[in-house]
Amino acid sequence: MHRAKTMSRGQRRRGFTLIEMLTVAVLIGILTAFVAPRIDFTSYRVNGAMRGIGTGMLSAQRLSVTRGYDVVVEFDATGKAVHVLDDANNNGVADAGEHVSSIALGDLIVFGRGAAPSIDGTAGAVTFDQIKGGLPSVTFHRDGSASQAGTVYLTSARAMNQGTANDARAVTVDRATGRVSWYAYNSGTWVRGF
Numbered sequence: 001m002h003r004a005k006t007m008s009r010g011q012r013r014r015g016f017t018l019i020e021m022l023t024v025a026v027l028i029g030i031l032t033a034f035v036a037p038r039i040d041f042t043s044y045r046v047n048g049a050m051r052g053i054g055t056g057m058l059s060a061q062r063l064s065v066t067r068g069y070d071v072v073v074e075f076d077a078t079g080k081a082v083h084v085l086d087d088a089n090n091n092g093v094a095d096a097g098e099h100v101s102s103i104a105l106g107d108l109i110v111f112g113r114g115a116a117p118s119i120d121g122t123a124g125a126v127t128f129d130q131i132k133g134g135l136p137s138v139t140f141h142r143d144g145s146a147s148q149a150g151t152v153y154l155t156s157a158r159a160m161n162q163g164t165a166n167d168a169r170a171v172t173v174d175r176a177t178g179r180v181s182w183y184a185y186n187s188g189t190w191v192r193g194f
Contacts, residue, residue, distance in 0.1 A: 042108060042156045043167060047184075049109045049154050050169040053082050054182050056103045057138075057171065060084050061178045064140040074137040075126045075152060080105040083135075092131055092139065111152065114159035116168035116185040119151055127151045128173075140178055149175040 057073055063086065064071040072085040072092060082103040085094050094100050105111075111125035120127065128136040128150035139147035151172045159167035168185035183190045 042158055045106055045109055046154055046156050046167050046169050049105045050171060050182055050184075052103050053105075053152060053154070054171045054180055056082055056084055057140075057173065057180045061140040061144060061146070061180065064142050065144050068142045070142070071140045072131070072137050073140070074135040075111065075128065076135055077111045077125060080110065087139070105154070108157045109154060110157050110160055112155050112160050113153040113168045113170075113185075114155040114165050115163045116153075116155070116165035116190075118153075119170055119172065119183060119190050120149075122151070125153045138173055144178045146173050146175050146178040149173060 060071040060073050067086070067088075070087040070090045070092070072087050074083040074085070076083060082105075084101045084103070086099040087093075088098055089095060113125065118127075126136040128138045128148060131137050131139070131147075136150075138150060141147070149172075151170050154169045154171075156167040159165065165185050166187075170183040170185075170190065172181045172183065173179070174181075181192060183192055185191075
């Protein structure tokens with residue numbers, strides 16, 4: 001004879017039914033539909049571009065110290081990119097055999113401040129001077145210093161078109177130490193960090 005095994009209350013299998021899992025999935029979908037339109041993805045893109053440029057400049061400074069030659073960082077506003085040149089012969093020009101890398105700003109990000117005021121009182125999206133008739137640039141020397149102090153401003157294309165300021169970000173370079181700092185424009189003031 002077959003005996004049916006019965007389970008006591010404490011031995012029952014535990015799990016979720018299909019109805020319970022579908023209910024949770026529907027609730028998550030409804031919450032996502034309410035929350036997703038309120039997330040500002042543009043500010044995340046601007047922050048990402050700011051981090052990319054700031055990190056690229058920090059890497060350029062450290063590379064110049066470790067390798068013992070100049071590293072030039074150029075800002076290409078029309079190409080929406082930053083170019084980093086390992087200038088092994090210290091002539092400020094990309095020669096054969098010298099490595100050049102680029103950091104793209106990404107979609108909907110531009111050099112500029114929108115309606116935000118400048119940090120250092122200078123005009124323009126990039127306050128570094130042009131070197132040898134080329135793009136605005138800063139050179140990091142083997143002692144860690146920079147060729148000049150300056151600021152690079154980034155914002156969203158939306159902020160430039162609407163004339164708003166809250167998407168504005170800035171990366172500054174100190175001349176004597178080559179120190180790179182990040183700033184975000186928030187509620188009428190520049191705040192260090194992000």
